[in-house]
Structure formats: structure tokens, C-alpha cells
Amino acid sequence: MLIxxxxxxxxxxxxxxxxxxxxxxxxxGFPLTLELxxxxxxxxxxxxxSQIRTLAAExxxxxxxxxxxxxxxxxxxxxxxxxxx
Numbered sequence: 001m002l003i004x005x006x007x008x009x010x011x012x013x014x015x016x017x018x019x020x021x022x023x024x025x026x027x028x029g030f031p032l033t034l035e036l037x038x039x040x041x042x043x044x045x046x047x048x049x050s051q052i053r054t055l056a057a058e059x060x061x062x063x064x065x066x067x068x069x070x071x072x073x074x075x076x077x078x079x080x081x082x083x084x085x
Contacts, residue, residue: 016060019075020051031078040065047071049078 023043026033036045041064067075 014057015054016057018053018055020048021045022048031081034074034078036067036071038065038067047075049075050082
């Protein structure tokens with residue numbers, strides 16, 4: 001999972017907003033998926049932008065990597081496109 005939000009609302013509720021990650025190459029391109037190049041990821045990885053979830057913060061394991069600000073902007077752009085915003 002890639003954490004998208006840890007803002008005050010989520011901090012108080014004990015949740016985080018996340019999108020799914022996969023190491024399997026994806027057929028669907030942007031805006032549904034985006035390849036990440038984040039340092040620290042053990043394998044080549046893709047964000048499944050259409051699979052957004054709210055999770056209990058306690059379910060999150062150790063951090064493996066971190067998306068760049070540019071990648072995060074692309075993920076948010078993909079969400080906006082999917083939602084028609």
C-alpha cells in the first residue's frame with residue numbers, strides 16, 4: 001500500500017488513505033495505474049490508482065519506500081481523472 005494521506009482528520013480517526021501497490025506489470029496504463037520509481041522498493045512496482053482504501057493505521061507495516069512529490073502529483077491527477085473532476 002502507498003499511503004496518500006495522514007492529515008489531522010485521519011490522525012484523529014486512526015486511519016490512513018492508501019492505494020494498492022503491485023509488482024506485477026499492468027496492462028492498464030494511466031490513469032488506472034502508474035509505475036513507481038521510489039527508492040527502497042524491493043521490486044519494480046505499480047500503483048493501482050483505482051484501488052483506493054481507508055485503512056486502520058495499525059494495519060500498516062514498515063515503510064519500504066516513498067513516492068516522489070512528482071509521483072504523488074501524478075497519482076492525484078489520475079484519481080481526479082477517474083472521478084471526472
